[in-house]
Amino acid sequence: MKILDRYILTTFLKTLATVFVILYFIFILQAVWLFIAELAGKDLDVLLIAKFLLFYSPKMIPLVLPLSILLASIMTFGNLAENYEFAAMKSSGISLQRAMKSLMVFIFLLSIIAFFFANNVIPAAEYKFLNLRRDIVQTKPAMAIAEGQFSDVGEYNIKVNKKSGDKGEKLEGVTIHKKAANGIGNNVVIKAKNGVLVNQEESSMLQLILFNGNYYENIIPKKYEERRRVPFVKASFKKDIINIDLSKLNTVEDESNITNTNAMLNVSELTYTLDSLHKNYDKDLVSFAENIYQRTGITSFTKPTVTIEKPKKASDTADLLSLLSATDKSRVLEIANSNLESSRFSIDGTKQEIDLKQKNINNHWLALFEKFVIAFACLLMFFIGAPLGAIIRKGGLGLPIVFAVLIFITFHFINTFGRKLAQENGIPPFLGSWMSSFILSPLAILLTYRATNDIGLINMDVILTPIQKGFQKLFKLKNNNTPK
Structure with missing residues (x-):
């Protein structure tokens, strides 16, 4: 060179x-x-x-x-x-x-x-x-769940006050809003003092185990006059398991x-x-x-035969519907x-x-x-x-x-x-x-x-x-x- x-x-x-x-x-x-x-x-x-x-x-x-x-x-x-x-x-x-x-x-x-x-x-x-x-x-x-803010995870909005553990699987102060069927608003709220995330690498399901919490659900009556009373259901639990589908995350x-x-x-x-x-x-x-x-x-299709006929009168040329x-x-x-x-x-x-x-x-x-x-x-x-x-x-x-x-x-x-x-x-x-x-x-x-x-x-x-x-x-x- x-x-x-x-x-x-x-x-x-x-x-x-x-x-x-x-x-x-x-x-x-x-x-x-x-x-x-x-x-x-x-x-x-x-x-x-x-x-x-x-x-x-x-x-x-x-x-x-x-x-x-x-x-x-x-x-x-x-x-x-x-x-x-x-x-x-x-x-x-x-x-x-x-x-x-x-x-x-x-x-x-x-x-x-x-x-x-x-x-x-x-x-x-x-x-x-x-x-x-x-x-x-x-x-x-x-x-999937950030600390101190609501995270959109499948059909749930989840908020935790604090995460701990080697993989952040231990949760404290868990608040969950479940989305309505029509995707507008939410009628179900779940609160728990503690929670644990459990997941298998080969599975697309994330399991959230909650401890010592309450379950709230707004009831919408069929009668309009009863809706003003805003009825709801409350239940307490020692342990509750929620399965979350992760297949639609990170698409x-x-x-x-x-x-x-x-x-x-x-x-x-x-x-x-x-x-x-x-x-x-x-x-x-x-x-x-x-x-x-x-x-x-x-x-099947057949070749039409051509025939020569004498002109018909106007009265004979009516359509089939007539x-x-x-x-x-x-x-x-x-x-x-x-x-x-x-x-x-x-x-x-x-x-x-x-x-x-x-x-x-x-x-x-x-x-x-x-x-x-x-x-x-x-x-x-x-x-x-x-x-x-x-x-x-x-x-x-x-x-x-x-x-x-x-x-x-x-x-x-x-x-x-x-x-x-x-x-x-x-x-x-x-x-x-x-x-x-x-x-x-x-x-x-x-x-x-x-x-x-x-x-x-x-x-x-x-x-x-x-x-x-x-x-x-x-x-x-x-x-x-x-x-x-």
Whole structure:
């Protein structure tokens, strides 16, 4: 490796490492803020929180890595241009493409690593992350109940004054409000001096054992005049056991249940799953079509015979309903209307089910394509950032950050827009995944061309020259018309 290649590669790697660490830390803080409700005030130890963030952090790589490459490229080549190092290279006969050669090889290898990372590491981390969120209550049952405030746990709101024990399983001053059946208000209140949380790791049930308490329940009489008396039932107990279902706690809120699995699959697993999904989708369509056909009551279709008859009189062309009595006519119309409503209800219900299955298929296609998009995004951001840095000739953290943020926000916005549109079956999943790459690729080509040919970011002469000539003609014409 030549000295120049080593120098440029070393400078770029130092800048990339610094930028990557800073951006990665920022995105991790954003994750902490996103899950602060699940982490704060629930007696989690440092190791469990570290494991939580460790399993969440790999999904940040598709965002952090392209942005880091873009910013590092602009800063590196901007510094070289600002310090006239590019001028020295060009005077020695070294072109921009030659200066970028070592970095091209490195970015190409990095994009391959990014693909394997997205194909193997991210699915495994996503699987462990989702399972950790589901199992964290079973691992530490006291996490479900915070101290000194009401915690929403299934169909109960539970408050404890103090928790103790190795896992916070011993409770003091327990107050429980049981939610009403309609979800509005509560009619049952349970108070106990002490309580114990008992949970088996393989079970989704949390058992709350209460000691020395009272049970209160408001009674709503059927007669309205008796409701003003506000009757209630009170009972005391030495020991009471409440079973709480934890299966609905810590459910994943990032995506719908349909899309929870595709992020855990690699390319081969996604290909196999998509084949099964397409077969089931086609089978459901055929089954629905046959079901609608059977509803018509038509057993077979026969080719109608064409006969030429003499025109009938107007009195002979009456419709079939006119041959029936008023009672039979009403019954026929009611049956026809009922059949139509039944068919419409079946079609609407099946359409929703088919749309959900199509959305599931689209999400799996998007997950498949995005593993390749991240690799291409690394190359794309380099070929945008490197020539842009050479053009603007500014290094540091000022102007490069502005350009990097604007370009990456555009890339991320188009990517999100295309993904959402593809999920709703508005465009093919392939186009939804690659839309941002297709739109920004011409920009990379344009910037590379302009940087190679020593053309600025915007050729102001094209804009200013016609204006200057216009003013010159105007002043010349005015001087000619001025009397001497």
